[in-house]
Amino acid sequence: MHTLAAGTSYADLMFQGLPRIIATAFLTSTDGIVVIDPGPSTSLPALERHLAALGAQVADVTAVWLTHIHLDHAGATGTLLRKNPRLSVVVHEVGAPHMADPSRLLASAGRLYGDQMGPLWGEVLPVPVTAIRPVRGGEVLTNGGRPWRVAYTPGHASHHVSFFSPDTGIAFVGDTAGVQVMPGGFVLPPTPPPDIDVPQWLQSLATIEAWRPSSLVLTHFGPTHTVASHLAELRDHLQMVDRFAREAMTRSGEEPDQEAWFTDRIRMEMTRRMGEADLRAYQVAGRFDLNWRGLRRFVSRGGR
Numbered sequence: 001m002h003t004l005a006a007g008t009s010y011a012d013l014m015f016q017g018l019p020r021i022i023a024t025a026f027l028t029s030t031d032g033i034v035v036i037d038p039g040p041s042t043s044l045p046a047l048e049r050h051l052a053a054l055g056a057q058v059a060d061v062t063a064v065w066l067t068h069i070h071l072d073h074a075g076a077t078g079t080l081l082r083k084n085p086r087l088s089v090v091v092h093e094v095g096a097p098h099m100a101d102p103s104r105l106l107a108s109a110g111r112l113y114g115d116q117m118g119p120l121w122g123e124v125l126p127v128p129v130t131a132i133r134p135v136r137g138g139e140v141l142t143n144g145g146r147p148w149r150v151a152y153t154p155g156h157a158s159h160h161v162s163f164f165s166p167d168t169g170i171a172f173v174g175d176t177a178g179v180q181v182m183p184g185g186f187v188l189p190p191t192p193p194p195d196i197d198v199p200q201w202l203q204s205l206a207t208i209e210a211w212r213p214s215s216l217v218l219t220h221f222g223p224t225h226t227v228a229s230h231l232a233e234l235r236d237h238l239q240m241v242d243r244f245a246r247e248a249m250t251r252s253g254e255e256p257d258q259e260a261w262f263t264d265r266i267r268m269e270m271t272r273r274m275g276e277a278d279l280r281a282y283q284v285a286g287r288f289d290l291n292w293r294g295l296r297r298f299v300s301r302g303g304r
C-alpha cells in the first residue's frame with residue numbers, strides 16, 4: 001500500500017504473480033471506501049488483502065470508479081457486486097451497457113486472448129443495472145468532502161474517463177497516460193483493439209494537461225510526478241507507433257510479416273532505454289501484437 005495523499009493510496013495487484021503490472025487505487029474516508037479500477041477477478045485475493053491492510057473488507061466499499069471497462073481494469077466489478085450488492089459503479093455511459101451485460105465485452109476480449117481468457121481474467125459477472133452510475137465527463141464526484149472531477153478521455157477506449165482531485169493535484173488516468181512499468185522507463189501507448197483513435201487520444205492528453213495535475217497515476221504502473229515530460233513523451237510515442245503502423249501497412253508481404261516489422265520497431269526503440277527483463281514486463285501489461293492490431297484497425301478504418 002502506497003499513500004499518495006491523505007485518504008488516497010494505490011497498491012500492486014501482483015497480476016500473474018508479477019510486480020508493477022496492475023495498480024488499483026483506494027479513496028478512504030468516513031463515507032466509506034472507493035476503489036478505482038479494481039482489476040480482474042484473478043487478482044481479487046490481492047485486492048482483499050489490500051482492503052484488509054486498510055482495516056476494511058469488500059463490505060466497506062461504497063463505490064467502484066472505472067476509468068474504462070477493459071478486463072484488466074474492471075473485470076472483478078461484477079464479483080465485487082455479488083459480495084457487496086450495495087456498492088455503486090461509476091462508468092462512462094458507453095461502457096455501462098457492457099458492464100450490465102458483458103457478453104459482447106467477453107466476445108471481443110475472447111478474440112484477443114483466446115484460451116487465455118480464464119487464466120488471465122477469471123470470472124466476469126454482470127453488474128446489476130441499478131448499481132450503475134453512468135457518467136459522460138464534466139461531473140464532480142465527492143468522497144469524504146473532497147471533489148473529484150470526471151473528464152471524458154477517449155483514444156485508448158471510446159468510453160475512457162479520468163478522475164482528478166484539485167485539492168491534491170492527483171489524477172487517475174487509467175491507460176490514457178500510457179504504460180510506464182518502472183519510474184523513468186519508456187512511456188508506451190497501449191493500443192489494443194477495438195477503438196484506438198489517435199487524434200482523440202491526443203485531445204485527451206490536452207484535457208488532462210489542462211487540469212495542471214501534480215501527479216498522474218497510471219494503472220500500469222503507479223504515480224508519475226514529472227507530468228509535463230511524461231505527457232510529452234507519450235505524445236511523441238503515440239505519433240511514432242502510429243507512423244510505424246502506417247509504414248508496416250505499406251510494406252509488401254503478408255500481415256504476419258507486417259506485424260513482425262511493427263513489433264520489432266517498438267522493441268528496437270524500447271531496448272535503447274531498457275533491458276530484456278523490463279521489456280517483458282511491458283508485454284505483460286500490453287501485448288505488442290495487440291498494439292499492432294489496434295492501430296491497424298484504426299488506420300484501415302480511415303483514421304488520421
Ligand SMILES: [Zn+2]
Nearest residue numbers: 070072175219
Ligand atoms: Zn489497461
